[in-house]
Amino acid sequence: MTDTRTRSVALRGYRIAAAIGAEAYALGLGPPAPSLQGDGSDQLTYDQVVDDDELRRTTRKLFLDGHYAMAVEEACKCLNNLVKDLTGLDALDGAGLMKKAFSRDNPVLRLNALGSRSEKAQQQGYMEIFSGVMTGVRNPRAHEHAYPDDPVTALELLTLANHLIRTARVAASYSTHLIGLSGSPRI
Structure with missing residues (x-):
């Protein structure tokens, strides 16, 4: 993979993880994870x-x-x-x-x-x-x-x-x- 593609895939994965963390928080399963915007x-x-x-x-x-x-x-x-x-x-x-x-x-x-x-x-x-x-x-x-x-x-x-x-x-x-x-x- 190229560096640009790798960064894009990593950023997409990070956004998915952040969304899962936010959903877990909304369900009362813990504090929100800190995140950068990307x-x-x-x-x-x-x-x-x-x-x-x-x-x-x-x-x-x-x-x-x-x-x-x-x-x-x-x-x-x-x-x-x-x-x-x-x-x-x-x-x-x-x-x-x-x-x-x-x-x-x-x-x-x-x-x-x-x-x-x-x-x-x-x-x-x-x-x-x-x-x-x-x-x-x-x-x-x-x-x-x-x-x-x-x-x-x-x-x-x-x-x-x-x-x-x-x-x-x-x-x-x-x-x-x-x-x-x-x-x-x-x-």
């Missing part, structure tokens, strides 16, 4: 939620061409490589990298001053989110052939990657500011 608005939606330039360069074409799992995997690799660049922890990768970079007790990238229980909890929580994305989102797509992702799931995960990339950049800026104030990497 009329080009997915481009608009993508552009509204993915605002990081590097992430866009990495994933936009893949997403808009319907390569959803690949777009999500590339987003995770973009996040992983950004954290490596921000921390200099080149020997680490994936969940291990995130645990070291965002460690609660000795983080390379600090989200805050770690002065209160809440700030320490935030640091730990984000460490677990970053690590979990590598384990639960990136790894299945990297190791499974033809991993099934739909456009809504992909867009949700791209939105999460966008948020985490922004968070990592802010943490790097905050950490650099702390180093400048103290003259050493830890205060």
Whole structure:
């Protein structure tokens, strides 16, 4: 099948599934499934939620061409490589990298001053989110052939990657500011 025909068949299948989901909801069988329109608005939606330039360069074409799992995997690799660049922890990768970079007790990238229980909890929580994305989102797509992702799931995960990339950049800026104030990497 040609790419255009494949996309057309996939879009038709997606519309049928959405209609079945809507009918199930109308019968009281559960909440409505989220959906994209399939009329080009997915481009608009993508552009509204993915605002990081590097992430866009990495994933936009893949997403808009319907390569959803690949777009999500590339987003995770973009996040992983950004954290490596921000921390200099080149020997680490994936969940291990995130645990070291965002460690609660000795983080390379600090989200805050770690002065209160809440700030320490935030640091730990984000460490677990970053690590979990590598384990639960990136790894299945990297190791499974033809991993099934739909456009809504992909867009949700791209939105999460966008948020985490922004968070990592802010943490790097905050950490650099702390180093400048103290003259050493830890205060």
